[in-house]
Amino acid sequence: MKKLYIAGHRGMVGKALTRQAEKLGGYEIITTTREQLDLGDQAAVFDFLASEKPEIVIIAAAKVGGIHANSTYPADFIYENLTIAANLVEGSRRAGVPRVLFLGSSCIYPKMAPQPMPEGCLLTSPLELTNEAYSIAKIAGLKLCQHYRAQHGLLYHSAMPTNLYGPGDNYHPENSHVIPALIRRFHEAHERGDANVTIWGTGTPRREFLHVDDLASACFHLLGLASPPDWVNVGVGDDVTILELASLVAITVGFTGGILTDPSKPDGTPRKLLDIAKIKATGWTPTVDFREGLAAAYQDFLASLKAGEARL
Numbered sequence: 001m002k003k004l005y006i007a008g009h010r011g012m013v014g015k016a017l018t019r020q021a022e023k024l025g026g027y028e029i030i031t032t033t034r035e036q037l038d039l040g041d042q043a044a045v046f047d048f049l050a051s052e053k054p055e056i057v058i059i060a061a062a063k064v065g066g067i068h069a070n071s072t073y074p075a076d077f078i079y080e081n082l083t084i085a086a087n088l089v090e091g092s093r094r095a096g097v098p099r100v101l102f103l104g105s106s107c108i109y110p111k112m113a114p115q116p117m118p119e120g121c122l123l124t125s126p127l128e129l130t131n132e133a134y135s136i137a138k139i140a141g142l143k144l145c146q147h148y149r150a151q152h153g154l155l156y157h158s159a160m161p162t163n164l165y166g167p168g169d170n171y172h173p174e175n176s177h178v179i180p181a182l183i184r185r186f187h188e189a190h191e192r193g194d195a196n197v198t199i200w201g202t203g204t205p206r207r208e209f210l211h212v213d214d215l216a217s218a219c220f221h222l223l224g225l226a227s228p229p230d231w232v233n234v235g236v237g238d239d240v241t242i243l244e245l246a247s248l249v250a251i252t253v254g255f256t257g258g259i260l261t262d263p264s265k266p267d268g269t270p271r272k273l274l275d276i277a278k279i280k281a282t283g284w285t286p287t288v289d290f291r292e293g294l295a296a297a298y299q300d301f302l303a304s305l306k307a308g309e310a311r312l
Contacts, residue, residue, distance in 0.1 A: 005030040005054040007039060007088055008061030012168040012212050013103065017058055020216035030054055040080060045087040049095035056223060057092050059085065059102045059141070064170075066177050067130050067200070067268050074133035081137030089144045093152060100156040101219060102145045104138040106208075106235070106272050107131050108160060116275035119160075119233060128269040146230040157228045159219055162235035162274050166212035166293065167300040170311045178242065179209060179294070182249040183301055189255055196258040197250070201267035203243030203259075208235050208273050211288035221284040228282070235274035236286045242267075252294045 004021060008014040009031040021027045030052055037048050039061050049057075063080040070077055085102065092100050109117045110125040122142075127135045145156035165179040173184065182199070189197045218234045240248070246259050304310035 001026060001028045002056060003028045003030065003052070003054045004056045004058070005049075005052065006058050006060060007032075007084070008059070010034075011060060011062075011064075012166060012170070013060045013164065013215065015168045016166065016212040016216040017060055017219060020213070020220055024220060039087060040083045042083075042087050042091075046091045046094055049088075049091040049097065053095055054097055055099065057088060057097050057100045058219065059088050059100065061088075062103070062138075064134075064177075066181060067266055070131040070134050071129075071266070077131075078133035078137050081134060082140055085137065085141030085144055089141070089148060089156065092156070093148060093154060098155060099223065100145060100148075100154070101223060102141045102156070102158040103215075103219070104142050104158055104160045104231070105134070106160055106162045106233070106274055107135045107269075108139045108142065109272070111269050115271050116237070116273040117233070118275040119229070119231060119278060122231075130266055130268050142231050149230065155228075157222070158231035159215075159222055159234050160231055160274070161215045161218075162208040162210050162233075162272065164212050164215060165209055165297055167297065168212075168304075168311075169297065169301075171301065172311065178207065178245065179249070179297065180301070182246055183253065183298055186246075186249050186253045186255045187298075187301070189257065190253050194257055196260050197246070197255065198260040198262050199242065199246050200262055200265035201242065202263050203246065203261040204241055205267045205269065206239040206241050206271040206273065207245065208237075208239040209245075209290060209293075210235055210286060211290075211293040214286040214288050217287070218279065218284050221282070222279075225282060229278055232279045232282075233274040233276050234279060235276045236290075237274070237276050239271070239273045240290075248291065248294060249298075252291075252298050 169180040
């Protein structure tokens with residue numbers, strides 16, 4: 001049994017990682033709630049890792065949100081995410097943890113990066129301003145792992161997932177990501193019998209979406225490699241426009257009204273499609289069909305609403 005600490009196990013990604021570890025077997029899973037361990041408290045994090053001595057640490061803990069949250073609270077996003085990464089990476093080194101997997105985001109790449117975005121385009125031109133603070137924190141976490149690996153000979157590496165969706169998502173009307181925000185908006189419009197739903201921006205930006213269970217399978221695939229890349233993209237290799245996405249969500253929830261756009265709201269990056277050739281070359285590919293994944297996500301939303309457990 002390998003001792004595995006999943007930081008951020010209560011979030012959508014952390015829950016998927018826990019499910020995957022339990023499915024695979026062979027892991028003694030360690031988790032902590034925010035009340036038990038404040039990942040922003042350096043001394044507490046160092047003491048916890050020194051005491052528990054996990055063999056693997058997966059850093060899935062993060063302060064996350066959509067365009068509105070990122071542009072409204074940039075100081076919170078950069079500080080909290082920098083602190084989490086620094087405390088867990090250095091704490092792992094001090095505790096003798098041999099392997100760390102840090103989870104970043106596709107937003108680390110430049111706003112006008114080549115499409116699809118290869119790992120090598122990192123830091124080649126400016127970032128998208130609406131989520132620059134979060135992006136810089138995630139780049140710092142990636143670079144921490146890269147340089148700790150080079151200097152200390154530790155197997156610390158990173159995975160950069162594209163936009164995620166799936167069970168356990170956050171459906172807050174302002175601070176959520178695009179799929180859960182649209183699921184909630186179209187569901188409530190359908191319940192009220194609204195004639196139209198208005199989406200942010202022009203609807204023309206293209207986005208790629210990865211089911212969180214596919215990310216979890218990719219993470220454990222990477223942990224099984226003796227010499228993984230310093231960082232690797234994790235996506236599906238295909239994308240849709242935001243307007244196309246809205247139409248798919250409308251169909252999924254049964255909304256039959258119109259869909260309007262609001263060009264006064266920001267679009268964000270024009271396109272964010274990951275080049276996943278590197279991880280596919282190691283033998284991993286995604287398996288969840290997008291339409292089936294959306295349908296399952298909506299059913300999870302309905303179930304969580306009924307149980308009073310939805311993150312609203």
